[in-house]
Amino acid sequence: MTLKEWTIKQRTLKQRLGLVSGIVFSMAAAHQARAQNVDYGSLEQMFGQPVTTSATGSPQLASQAPADMQIITADDIRRSGAIDIPGVLQFVSGVDVRTYGALDAEVSIGGFAQVYNPRLLVLINGRQVYNDSYGFTVWNSLPVQLSDIRQIEVVQGPASALFGFNAASGVINIITYDPLTDKTDTLKIGIGSDGTYVGSLVATAQKAGKAGVTVQLGGIETNEYSSDSLPTLNAPYQTHADEENYAIDGRAKPSEHTEVTLEVTHSDSSESSQSIIYIPTPYQFRTQSFKGGFSADTAWGLFNVLGYINKDQGTSSLPLGGTVDQSSWNQVGVVQANDLFKIGTTNAFRIGVEYRTNREWDPSDFNGSSDYQDYAVSAMWNWQITPTLALTNAGRIDRLVVHRTSPVVAGTPYTQADYAHAQLTAPSFNTGLVWQPTGNDTFRALVGRGVQAPSQDELGLDVANPLGGGITQITAGNPYLKPSVTMNYEIDYDRVLAPIESTLSTAFYYSTVQDLLTASSVLPGNFTYPYYVQEAQNFGNGQVYGTKLVIKGSDPSGVRWNLGYTLTAVRAHMDIAGPPATPYDFNNATPVSAIVFGLGDSWNKFEADLQGKWQSRYTDVILGVGAAGVVYEPKAISNFVTLDARIAYNVTPHLVVAVTGDELQSNQTIVSAGPEVDRRVLFTGTYNF
């Protein structure tokens, strides 16, 4: 059939819309597809490339997804020698990883780098591990072992139409192996410099295709980096960092067409963390989660229901003129349901609903508790216009309603009624046109609107701290905040370069960000005796011009290579002052240029890889003591190179020993306003049983 014949055979758009209007009546007869749910492993083996659902909610080849996406495979993770996920992400083009402690890192995509980055949503198998309290991710609390990760999907650009709030600049979705179809049995132990010990165990019991359960547990222990380079204000300094976590993931198929999922996770971590006021702070974080899911492949499509509860507790010891211990609890409950179905041969749809309730409580921080509920509906339409051209439209509307039953403290600029009636409605969308004129060329035109909702703290925090002299400091959430909206316009082109066994990926984007959000405790306040009031604000707008050029390849002999260049130019217009009044200096907070490179080879029983990154200078901030008192001090970070290497030897088909070197370029490197990062050497043994 020629393209012309194929095109003629398709119905006109008008006819299609008519079809959509009759959707309810026609879905039952739309197709008789009913078998398995999304089986990443089998689909990947069949198509010879990674499969993802992170672009539209529908399974797609990563190369065909209407999104700027990079997939980090299990092989990539193993060869990196990294001990945690930020260690893997630091060599991904377009991802800015900033180290603030031995186990503390901040990750951002698309500019506006900041600590407690609220603009990047992080999920494990669709469950958010992003914490809604301040809107951030505690990377060393993620309850997942690197050896159980099938792939990490890195989406650059807003994706709120699929994932909801906070997928404003991007999404990182971590996909683990499926205990129903994948058997992962791995024990890994390691010892290294700086008192580093690592250990992980992943074991799977399964009746293939019927039921399976994977148990994974692991931990890391290491010395913190030296605090010698930090301002004297920042004592006491935590000298030790550790994390421990476990997860139990069970999945079963009661019938050929249905699947149930149950998951329990727990993590404990302790580290020196760069706090939201840009000061190294001893921080303990504990998470628990419970997740259940059901899916069925029916005549009405692939139907999924997912529910989970995340419960997090954070305790920090702010070293501000003595130690101030603060503990808070955050609990989010989410129920989402969606149906993915196809009408005719060229139109796929997904419709979904979501309910989310978030509550944070702390006897001091909230004068009790604060919570909100979010109600969302979403839809996606993928239209295969011709065999080489596809249009995807996705939209979502969130309605967030703030509730507060606890009384406000005296001096708070808002009443209880203000908090009780605060609500916001935020639409988001993604549109993507993907054209593949040949088997080697892919063009994408993308437009997206992402939404960053104010965090629970920005909406409902309410703290009174006596400062002495009869003065009380009030730190208040602002119930009238607007969500921050990111618009992204992007053109991508990918090309398979068969003669050199490589793939070239390019991306050119322009983003605007409106109504930037800042937490209440960061900005200077207003003083009206006896109250000094700080509150959360929308404080400005910005634009980002970005480019990404990546070439990656390998040959059958085992040699592999990658080279990537990223340009990220931020132009922010802020309504507030920069340092020393506030920590915000977005025009200089992200390196404009970064180059990632890698070279590796596998031969006989050996595997060797070298990864590196050069990034241009940027300006970080730290809270310190200056002549004017406690102020935010800009700290210029010169351009620097990071080099990591790993050499592994397969002693037997089951046993692998490896030596990994991180930060090989120098004994100590200044990478941020945090402590200087040490070189680390790690010896590991991995037994795959």
Next chain:
Amino acid sequence: MRKILVGLVIMVAAFIPFGPAQAQVTAKDVQVAARVLNFTATPFTGTVKLGIVYDPSVAASAADEAALTGILGSGLIVGSINLVPVPVPIAKLSSTPVDVLFLTSGLGAAGAAVGTQAASAKQLCITTDTAATAAGDCAVSVQSDPKVQITVNKASASATGVSFASAFLMMVTEI
């Protein structure tokens, strides 16, 4: 300087579009075809007799049969499936018991008989001949070069009583 020129030539060559893929069945095509069997409503497992339907008098068809028989040997294990070849001359189509039909290329109008047999025996038919799938002679066609492409003829699949997983259908071209 010569190395630089050679490098430039390679880089330029890399951007030149490639011609259409050769139709002859390849080992990679077979791997893809076998994986398709995992995504039927009742996935195939164990030994699967693959009936290679060919016409000895048609060169392309005979070449496909020879290639396929050579690739499969006495049986090729792909995942949970052991794919065993059974050469089926088109004249003996209805009298040779198999589990799945594989339609070789080049049969043209004669391929219609395969579609009729598949519908009658409720057998899945797979081919690398996309024209045969477009014509409704075979429910599924697979190609693996330069990239994997799977086409499902919805009417043909329905006629043979074969249905597929929703996730699978989201990733293939349906006609």
